[in-house]
Amino acid sequence: MRCSKMYYYKKHQNKKEPIFNLDKIIELRHELHQNPELSDSEFITAERIANFLSYYNPPELIRGIGGNGIACIFKGQEDGPSILFRCDMDALPIDETNDFEYKSKEKGVSHSCGHDGHMAIIAGLADVFLKNPPRKGQVVLLFQPSEENGQGALRVVNDKKFINLKIDYAFALHNLPGYSKGEIILRNETFTSASKGMIIKLYGKTSHAAEPENGNSPAIAMADIIKQLNDLPKNQDLFSDFILVTIIHARLGEIAFGTTPGYAQVMATLRTNTNSDMQNLTQQAETVVKQYSKLHNLEFEISYTEEFPATENNTKLIMKLEEVTKSNGMNFTYLDKPFRWSEDFAYFTQKYQGALFGLGSGINHPQLHNSNYDFPDDIIEKGVKMFHEIYKHIVNNFK
Numbered sequence: 001m002r003c004s005k006m007y008y009y010k011k012h013q014n015k016k017e018p019i020f021n022l023d024k025i026i027e028l029r030h031e032l033h034q035n036p037e038l039s040d041s042e043f044i045t046a047e048r049i050a051n052f053l054s055y056y057n058p059p060e061l062i063r064g065i066g067g068n069g070i071a072c073i074f075k076g077q078e079d080g081p082s083i084l085f086r087c088d089m090d091a092l093p094i095d096e097t098n099d100f101e102y103k104s105k106e107k108g109v110s111h112s113c114g115h116d117g118h119m120a121i122i123a124g125l126a127d128v129f130l131k132n133p134p135r136k137g138q139v140v141l142l143f144q145p146s147e148e149n150g151q152g153a154l155r156v157v158n159d160k161k162f163i164n165l166k167i168d169y170a171f172a173l174h175n176l177p178g179y180s181k182g183e184i185i186l187r188n189e190t191f192t193s194a195s196k197g198m199i200i201k202l203y204g205k206t207s208h209a210a211e212p213e214n215g216n217s218p219a220i221a222m223a224d225i226i227k228q229l230n231d232l233p234k235n236q237d238l239f240s241d242f243i244l245v246t247i248i249h250a251r252l253g254e255i256a257f258g259t260t261p262g263y264a265q266v267m268a269t270l271r272t273n274t275n276s277d278m279q280n281l282t283q284q285a286e287t288v289v290k291q292y293s294k295l296h297n298l299e300f301e302i303s304y305t306e307e308f309p310a311t312e313n314n315t316k317l318i319m320k321l322e323e324v325t326k327s328n329g330m331n332f333t334y335l336d337k338p339f340r341w342s343e344d345f346a347y348f349t350q351k352y353q354g355a356l357f358g359l360g361s362g363i364n365h366p367q368l369h370n371s372n373y374d375f376p377d378d379i380i381e382k383g384v385k386m387f388h389e390i391y392k393h394i395v396n397n398f399k
Contacts, residue, residue: 019127020128022380025380026377028052029375030102031102032111033104034104035048036109036110037089037090039147039148039152040146040149042067042068049123058073059075060073060074065144065161066144066145067155068146069142069145069162072140072141074130074134075137076135076395080137081138081169081394082137082165082167083168084167084354085139085142086142088115088145089115089119089145089147090148090149091110091111091116094112096112098372112368112370113148113368113369113373117377117380121173124383125387125388138165140167144156147344147345150342150344157348168352169317170349170353170355171354172354173356173386175361175368177362180362182330182360184321184333184357184386185335186332186335186358187318188334190310190312190313191339191343191355192311192338192339193271193340194310195308196269196282196304196305197270198270199266199303200225200267200289200301201263201301202221202222202299203218203262203298206259206260206261207260209257215262216296217260217262218262218298221292221298222266226266230247232281241272242273243272243277244269245271245281245285247267250267252264268285272310274310286302289302308342308343309350310338310346311342312350313349313354313356314354321357321390325386328389330382357386359379359382359386
């Protein structure tokens with residue numbers, strides 16, 4: 001066995017000591033991958049993580065945070081900052097097409113976004129801090145539920161059990177296909193975009209299809225609203241940065257050739273690079289709905305789901321992350337533009353000094369949410385090391 005590939009080492013009295021067992025962490029990752037659970041249903045995942053952590057007899061373990069969340073806490077002997085390292089737990093409703101031994105056992109559910117790998121990294125970090133307790137402050141390792149539906153982080157930051165931990169700094173990573181394995185990807189300010197699902201319901205009046213004049217069909221209003229929503233991104237003078245409106249579903253009436261429709265529904269995803277533009281885009285979209293509903297004498301309802309603010313990184317912390325990568329000889333790059341997808345870590349960066357960064361998972365690796373995606377085990381070590389070095393950098397510069 002070549003130990004250089006099995007452990008993340010530290011130097012101590014001119015010899016190397018293993019800080020975490022990579023083999024055991026990979027075994028956990030494969031077990032998590034094989035048993036995925038959707039948002040709000042991570043019950044067995046939480047049990048599996050709690051059992052894994054309890055093997056090490058951690059100083060403090062808090063369960064049921066924000067739903068199925070788990071926090072593992074390590075306290076130093078000296079005063080210092082409270083530092084959060086967070087991973088996500090939930091899987092996606094995607095049928096996996098891989099054929100390796102540890103492929104998903106759950107039909108139509110898979111870890112196609114790599115949250116199993118994110119959990120493995122934080123579990124490896126737990127191994128590090130259990131063998132080498134923090135000297136200063138407090139380290140909180142959070143296994144967060146329900147990221148994919150945008151609910152988990154919001155519930156966590158409002159949970160009294162979490163609030164009592166008094167976090168000072170919050171960090172998370174996301175694996176990124178299309179970048180070299182182990183490369184660190186940074187960006188000041190917005191790292192991932194804001195998004196929300198908009199649901200529009202239009203109420204008219206049915207009639208016999210032979211006498212449409214006796215009813216009030218929402219068909220024309222529905223078509224007008226779809227067109228106007230699609231045209232909003234063309235009005236760049238209204239916005240400061242990139243915006244996008246994507247119509248994802250539309251429904252009109254029932255399949256009944258003798259009846260005109262009296263009901264319509266349109267669903268759209270609103271997406272922006274900044275939170276201020278999201279407020280503006282939301283207002284503009286609602287104005288469109290109100291205008292055409294009034295024009296066609298329709299009642300309407302508007303609601304929202306899966307709301308993700310933009311994840312806005314703290315610039316000073318990004319500078320610290322750059323220092324960490326440089327001092328440890330890691331490759332890093334800065335993004336020119338935010339990612340269009342969203343991450344609910346945004347709720348942490350709204351409340352605490354925080355930073356979300358990327359960890360490259362391979363230039364030609366399958367993309368996130370692809371049915372043949374699988375988290376690469378050979379970047380786990382780099383993720384653990386990056387988080388551990390972030391902790392050391394912060395506490396060594398804490399006054």
